[in-house]
Amino acid sequence: MVPCKPTDTIRHTLSPLVRHPAFLGAVIGVLAAFSQALLISAGGPEAYGFCVACHTRDLVNGLSNILAGTNLALAPISKNAVLPVMSVVGVLIGAYLSARVNREHKSKEGSPRDYFAYFLGGFLVLELAMIFGGCPYRAALRTGYGDIFALLFIVTMALGVIAGTVLAQKRAEKEDA
Amino acid sequence: MATGILAAEIAIYAVPPVTLLLGILIGYLAQRSGFCSIGGFRDYFLFRHTRLLSGYLALIVFSFLGYLLFWILTPAAMEHFFWAFEGDPSSPVPGAPAGLAPAAYLLFSVVPGFLVGLICVLLGGCPIRQTVMASEGNRKSAFFLLGMCVGSPVFAAFVSRWIVLLMKTLGLGA
Known part of the structure; x- marks a missing residue:
């Protein structure tokens, strides 16, 4: 297709960029640093600009503290602010908009066993991420911030991925045989 | 500050x-x-x-x-x-539970790292991918998010204390 309107040209040039994971990686990295520069007076910790697990924890525990009067632990930035960090809500909205606009929204269902496995997986991943102090994303931010433990987390995560892949392959082979 | x-x-x-x-x-x-x-x-x-x-x-x-x-x-x-x-x-970026030996932080990085990689690859995506798939209409991923939401108060109320206790029992207190 030959671009004819100026907006088409822009779209034509931007589309491969917007669709490339490395572009998003760069965006998250720079914006996480920017949001720390902007908001850190509200409270720490550092290298906390974006994290799916920690920000979910802050959101759930923070709202529970506000609405139900509980006293659950959360990061100082979410404790001090009028409302906890909203990044996860943002990701849900942004991804929903994108899926709708680009007609990629599709209901996918699973068996009750799948639901239980995913529920348990989500539960365990959150506990494990909290023990470390971040999901894979905050691990990357912490590594960029100079935290050697976060780098170790990434290395062992890669090993875990390899172990999981081998396990899944073995299981698939067994089912084929 | x-x-x-x-x-x-x-x-x-x-x-x-x-x-x-x-x-x-x-x-x-x-x-x-x-x-x-x-x-x-x-x-x-x-x-x-x-x-x-x-x-x-x-x-x-x-x-x-x-x-x-x-x-x-x-x-x-x-x-x-x-x-x-x-x-x-030999200590992690501020925000981690304080008062533990460096070896405890080493365990906190290595064990969760391996297990997060293992669990997530079996479920087909890291936390952000699950969030996005939930928004795309994948109900399995929505249950992953639900698990994370339920896990949050449970960690704050129980697991965070147990894990510090476990480390101290192992002799890894500061």
């Missing part, structure tokens, strides 16, 4: 809207690109595909560059950058 561009009285109001906008932008781009850290390592290991992995590596490199840039522009906001040189490299 670190000081940012916004004063504390303003920043406490800015936190929700700024993080929300940031999240919307990340969510939109993540849906477009299929961004996934776990998927990056998996695709590289299985097929030597580097597309997804490049996203995660770019995140590490650009977070360093971003923090470096704002450390130059607003040094007061980047109190402990670059941690490995500034702070004590």
